[in-house]
Amino acid sequence: QVQLQESGPGLVKPSETLSLTCTVSGVSVSSGSFYWTWIRQPPGKGLEWIGHVYFTGSTDYNPSLKGRVTISLDTSNNQFSLKLSSVTAADTAIYYCARNKGRSGFFDYWGQGTLVTVSS
Amino acid sequence: DIVMTQSPDSLAVSLGERATINCKSSQSVLYRSDNKNYLAWYQQKLGQPPKLLIYWASTRESGVPDRFSGSGSGTHFTLTISSLQAEDVAVYYCQQYYSTPQTFGQGTKLEIK
Numbered sequence: 001q002v003q004l005q006e007s008g009p010g011l012v013k014p015s016e017t018l019s020l021t022c023t024v025s026g027v028s029v030s031s032g033s034f035y036w037t038w039i040r041q042p043p044g045k046g047l048e049w050i051g052h053v054y055f056t057g058s059t060d061y062n063p064s065l066k067g068r069v070t071i072s073l074d075t076s077n078n079q080f081s082l083k084l085s086s087v088t089a090a091d092t093a094i095y096y097c098a099r100n101k102g103r104s105g106f107f108d109y110w111g112q113g114t115l116v117t118v119s120s
Numbered sequence: 121d122i123v124m125t126q127s128p129d130s131l132a133v134s135l136g137e138r139a140t141i142n143c144k145s146s147q148s149v150l151y152r153s154d155n156k157n158y159l160a161w162y163q164q165k166l167g168q169p170p171k172l173l174i175y176w177a178s179t180r181e182s183g184v185p186d187r188f189s190g191s192g193s194g195t196h197f198t199l200t201i202s203s204l205q206a207e208d209v210a211v212y213y214c215q216q217y218y219s220t221p222q223t224f225g226q227g228t229k230l231e232i233k
Contacts (some may be wrong), residue, residue, distance in 0.1 A: 046225070047213060049222045063221065096170075100217070103220070106160035106215065107162075110171075
């Protein structure tokens with residue numbers, strides 16, 4: 001059974017870097033069939049695609065995040081991670097990791113999400 | 121970016137009645153080479169992650185009750201719940217995966233009347 005689980009600090013100071021990890025079980029992140037994605041949702045608001053990584057290490061990011069995002073794979077631990085730099089209060093959100101089938105794909109498995117608050 | 125617009129923003133339907141949610145994309149999400157609409161629907165219950173209901177605009181995900189159906193093509197799509205159950209109370213989102221960045225509609229909140 002495929003499962004994804006986010007982990008990382010729940011509180012980050014403004015201007016610092018948000019770092020989260022998604023641990024995957026039931027499927028290898030090295031599978032060429034899937035992309036591994038981060039999506040966020042500000043409290044009470046809608047969903048925003050952040051970006052994804054492929055098993056080759058190839059990435060795509062949302063231009064709205066203006067170069068602040070890095071997503072990477074750790075195949076030895078079957079994980080992938082998100083780094084978002086220079087955070088502000090606007091980055092406060094529930095962060096979800098998810099799996100999508102193909103570079104242009106729907107999201108068939110999601111983690112439970114983790115709330116990250118940006119505050120001093 | 122492709123802008124996804126849902127209507128209505130909220131909807132109240134009686135138990136057993138039909139619920140219809142609309143989604144419009146700012147450009148076509150029909151890929152001519154495979155004749156597929158790159159459009160998905162998700163259900164998000166309070167405190168939970170979104171759950172995939174429908175992909176390719178009309179293909180029901182495994183395990184999703186058949187009262188949920190998707191239709192439409194090009195730029196106009198519909199999610200229909202044929203007979204509303206209490207457990208269907210949720211926010212519903214459409215999503216296009218035709219191009220990057222993938223984008224979602226703003227969500228439609230479905231409640232019981």
